[in-house]
Amino acid sequence: MAAAAEKKTHVVIVGAGIFGMSTALWMLRDGKYNVTVLDKCGILPAPDAASTDLNKIVRAGDYADPALAKLCLDAIDLWRLPEWKGTYHETGVFALSTSDEKDGLAFVDAAYKNCRDYGLDAQLVDGPNAIKSRYPSSVPTGSFGGRQGYFNPIGGWAEAGRAVDVGLKMVRQLGGTIRAGAEVTGLVKEGKEIKGVVLKSGEEVKSDLVVVAAGAWTPSLFASPGVASRFPDVIATGQSVGTIQLTPEEVETYSKIPVVFNLDDGWYCFPPNPDGLVKMAIHGAGVINPQPSTNGVSVPRTKLTPGAEDGAIPLEMLKRLRKGMAEVYPELAKKDFVTTRLCWYCDTVTGDWLIDYHPDYTNLVLATGGSGHAFKFAPVIGREILRVVERDPNPSYGERWAFYFDEKVVAAEGKEAAGDVSREGGETSKAGADVRAGMRKVLREEDLLKPQDLKAQA
């Protein structure tokens, strides 16, 4: 006898970045869910979302942690599928550190070991000459700051914004609903149950389950009156990005370069994108933007924030971007910056993501805490989120991604600087999922660059 058709669970997903998009994809493919994705931005992919960018590094095994190394290899298998429309470019990645930066070097060593253990042909490079020898002779390279590390021929980068767009189109094709300009400002609570969400317009959107994947806006959303629920020590941090424009001749010269990633000071850069833009950034401590309206919780200040349209970054960070470029491609360091941007991480204490049910509710799931390294997992992360939703978390990660209040902070202090435990001046993760150097600062207008700083330096 045929089983009666099961009623599908109606899920509202808040946020159309990679956490929300990938969750929607895996739920729709599973077949048991009706999915509505809501995003506050009127244009999708949201231009100021962390996921929307020229490019992101796609590491293949390049994690100190074997479980994450394995998960990104799962992601690579999916990135290579035609459904991602060629948004993934397998250029290889240099993972580098100076020998006197112990944390960076330890990360590189462990990541190299994981690559080899997983059968990747990663090759050690014991100094600048070994690094240079892997470039076409026509590419003018620099001192690489005396770094060493390894080259992984697998991995590379993704055209990030386009990949999100491709993913959202797949969500629609699978029958999901995506609503732009639908800002969630509250939850409809009935005891421990969430009946749906409230939009800024006042409209209520009913659901059986809510997944909040609002990226760096999640901490301030939970501090807002409409949600007003406990939330772990997760912080929005602004990270500095800059781009330069290559001429067609320069594009030709630099077209075969890999991604370069310094695991000691966090500087990294990409090959030119299809428009000849080269992006560089720093995976670092970042800045915070605490606001009185959110009781001091840091709120992203993006190009869509009135008064911040120019995307100015701290001048100090611009100088660090240029210095990093001078060490790797000295000729390109002489060029003007064409854009800068503060791009916002949703940072947890250890760098592990936050994917779990909220303990105060029966049907509210958090899928966030990207901590500056989640994009590469876009095709696969929804698989893991779905397991959490179905209360069958992957044993390799379930506990690490669990909702926490003070325990992780205390544990991190015990491990000595394993995480950023204070709102300002905290040292960033050295022992968690990822490695990061530096101290957080409060974002101050007076520290931001002026337009003339973007010009090439004499």
Ligand SMILES: Cc1cc2nc3c(=O)[nH]c(=O)nc-3n(C[C@H](O)[C@H](O)[C@H](O)COP(=O)(O)OP(=O)(O)OC[C@H]3O[C@@H](n4cnc5c(N)ncnc54)[C@H](O)[C@@H]3O)c2cc1C
């Ligand atoms: C500068 C920078 C460089 C990075 N580089 C890399 C890299 O090289 N490799 C890598 O793997 N990862 C990288 N990352 C990390 C990666 O981009 C993030 O971990 C990931 O994109 C986070 O996705 P998300 O879905 O959590 O957040 P987002 O992409 O920010 O999406 C959140 C969405 O929620 C929406 N939203 C927010 N509030 C509401 C609300 N109240 N109602 C409705 N919608 C709402 C927003 O509009 C947004 O569209 C980088 C991040 C940054 C900032």
